[in-house]
Amino acid sequence: MTAATSVFVTEPGDGSVLAVQTHDLPDPGPGEVQVEVAAAGVNFIDVYKRQGVYPTPTPFVLGEEGAGTVVALGPGVTDHAVGDRVAWCQSSGSETTLTNKPVRALVRVPDGVDLEVAAAAMLQGLTAHYLVNSTYAVGPGDVALVHAAAGGVGQLLVQMIVAKCGTVVATAGSDAKLEIARSRGAQHLVNYSTVDDLAAAVRAAAGRGVDVAYDGVGRSTFDASLASLRPRGMMVLFGGASGQVPPFDIQRLNAGGSLYLTRPTLGHYVADRSEYEWRAGEVLGAIADGSLDIAVGGRYPLSEAAAAYEALEGRATTGKLILVPAA
Numbered sequence: 554m555t556a557a558t559s560v561f562v563t564e565p566g567d568g569s570v571l572a573v574q575t576h577d578l579p580d581p582g583p584g585e586v587q588v589e590v591a592a593a594g595v596n597f598i599d600v601y602k603r604q605g606v607y608p609t610p611t612p613f614v615l616g617e618e619g620a621g622t623v624v625a626l627g628p629g630v631t632d633h634a635v636g637d638r639v640a641w642c643q644s645s646g647s648e649t650t651l652t653n654k655p656v657r658a659l660v661r662v663p664d665g666v667d668l669e670v671a672a673a674a675m676l677q678g679l680t681a682h683y684l685v686n687s688t689y690a691v692g693p694g695d696v697a698l699v700h701a702a703a704g705g706v707g708q709l710l711v712q713m714i715v716a717k718c719g720t721v722v723a724t725a726g727s728d729a730k731l732e733i734a735r736s737r738g739a740q741h742l743v744n745y746s747t748v749d750d751l752a753a754a755v756r757a758a759a760g761r762g763v764d765v766a767y768d769g770v771g772r773s774t775f776d777a778s779l780a781s782l783r784p785r786g787m788m789v790l791f792g793g794a795s796g797q798v799p800p801f802d803i804q805r806l807n808a809g810g811s812l813y814l815t816r817p818t819l820g821h822y823v824a825d826r827s828e829y830e831w832r833a834g835e836v837l838g839a840i841a842d843g844s845l846d847i848a849v850g851g852r853y854p855l856s857e858a859a860a861a862y863e864a865l866e867g868r869a870t871t872g873k874l875i876l877v878p879a880a
């Protein structure tokens with residue numbers, strides 16, 4: 554038994570329900586290792602869980618991803634050693650100083666990749682990876698619409714699509730954010746805070762309907778995303794930063810041109826251990842060889858977790874926010 558300090562959600566609600574508390578942590582159980590957490594990633598799924606959109610019994614420790622160093626082994630663990638550098642996503646309770654993780658949740662962090670960068674890369678990096686490789690396999694000549702392109706997932710999508718010789722129409726809520734998207738390789742830029750007809754602006758920028766729309770903004774962009782697609786184009790709704798999309802009349806897919814619509818989530822693309830290792834290996838490997846850059850847009854101590862979420866929800870961020878044990 555030892556002590557850990559964690560960010561708890563005490564009841565569903567806004568940022569005021571977060572409480573940073575020190576508590577007992579048992580020794581790691583069978584199949585688990587104890588990890589000293591170097592950093593945890595701040596994600597929208599944490600907001601949905603805190604709000605109760607994804608109901609979770611309270612109190613619970615927030616955070617789905619992180620990275621750190623193994624400090625103790627549970628019974629039966631032979632494939633890890635004290636001192637291993639590990640990272641994870643899709644594993645709750647990550648906003649803490651010390652945690653017990655099942656080894657099946659962990660991947661190894663390659664030499665040369667900083668633990669804070671690894672923590673920042675896991676959830677959003679594997680998301681961008683499955684979106685461009687598996688949900689719709691982007692290839693040369695494809696034109697992709699990427700909303701919130703200066704955000705965490707957005708910057709990674711832009712880099713990965715450009716690396717596949719695709720063209721990106723990037724949107725964002727300010728010209729400064731669009732400049733970030735441009736610096737990542739986006740060829741066409743649309744400020745959705747200032748255009749009257751977003752779909753028309755996207756089509757004008759692309760010169761045609763786009764092949765795929767990657768939409769993590771949701772409620773405020775969904776209709777325009779659908780209207781931006783070419784016939785038989787793919788609508789990928791992967792989040793709702795502006796709110797969840799209301800119920801949908803399926804006949805709109807017919808009227809829009811035999812469109813496809815999917816609402817994917819990371820868990821279904823990393824459920825298989827070999828798939829998880831493949832995606833994490835490619836993302837962390839690309840960071841190690843310099844072909845993928847992770848923008849850490851903010852670094853907060855655990856004690857200031859509420860401020861990190863306020864910035865994320867308030868559209869005040871670019872890139873990825875992380876929480877660290879102390880500043």
Ligand code: NDP
Pocket residue numbers: 595596597598676677680701702703704705706707724725726727730769770773791792793794795796817818819820865866867868869870871872
């Ligand atoms: P971002 O860093 O992209 O932040 C969200 C951005 O969305 C904001 O910066 C803002 O950019 C834009 N936005 C537009 N309207 C609003 C609004 N009303 N409130 C808040 N933000 C708004 O976040 P993430 O990269 O962490 O996540 C992006 C999306 O991806 C989220 O919806 C998230 O849930 C989803 N996601 C889905 C996964 C999956 O597997 N399905 C996995 C991981 C993330 P701007 O100012 O430019 O408009």
